[in-house]
Amino acid sequence: MQVLQVQLEVGPDPAEVGRARRWARSRLAGSGIGEDEPLAEALVLIISELVTNAVVHTGCPAVLRMLFAAEGGVRVEVADASDCPPKPRHAQGDDTNGRGLELVDGLADRWGWQPEGLGKSIWCEVDRIPAEPAPAVTPTGVVSPGRVPA
Numbered sequence: 531m532q533v534l535q536v537q538l539e540v541g542p543d544p545a546e547v548g549r550a551r552r553w554a555r556s557r558l559a560g561s562g563i564g565e566d567e568p569l570a571e572a573l574v575l576i577i578s579e580l581v582t583n584a585v586v587h588t589g590c591p592a593v594l595r596m597l598f599a600a601e602g603g604v605r606v607e608v609a610d611a612s613d614c615p616p617k618p619r620h621a622q623g624d625d626t627n628g629r630g631l632e633l634v635d636g637l638a639d640r641w642g643w644q645p646e647g648l649g650k651s652i653w654c655e656v657d658r659i660p661a662e663p664a665p666a667v668t669p670t671g672v673v674s675p676g677r678v679p680a
Contacts, residue, residue, distance in 0.1 A: 536557050539591060542589050542591050544586060547582050550594055558574075569656060572656055573596075583652070593607075611649040618631040619631070
């Protein structure tokens with residue numbers, strides 16, 4: 531399994547979140563993931579949430595990493611200098627924050643956190659769903675994928 535890793539240092543300023551999203555979009559496009567693909571949209575939202583959490587809740591610089599597997603999956607990691615574990619919250623009704631990790635949980639195939647140096651890294655993985663195989667065509671018509679003509 532070959533993996534390509536790219537990373538961006540993020541300053542402790544909320545304006546850095548927008549820069550991280552733009553950077554991520556360009557790296558996704560460079561890896562062959564189109565910006566209008568659902569995978570790209572999900573990853574940009576995940577990155578936005580994780581970078582926001584790192585910047586807002588720690589007030590420290592962070593490092594955003596994206597790892598592209600040859601099979602098409604993407605791993606996102608955001609490392610910061612805080613050793614406090616992430617605390618998923620459950621926003622109520624009109625709350626304007628507290629949904630970040632719930633979004634990550636809903637969009638990622640897997641996620642978690644681990645100690646890294648003196649701080650921590652929050653990571654998630656999103657699998658790239660392969661395109662549906664084209665239906666098989668037989669002399670009598672089209673056969674659904676996975677079905678063997680009789």
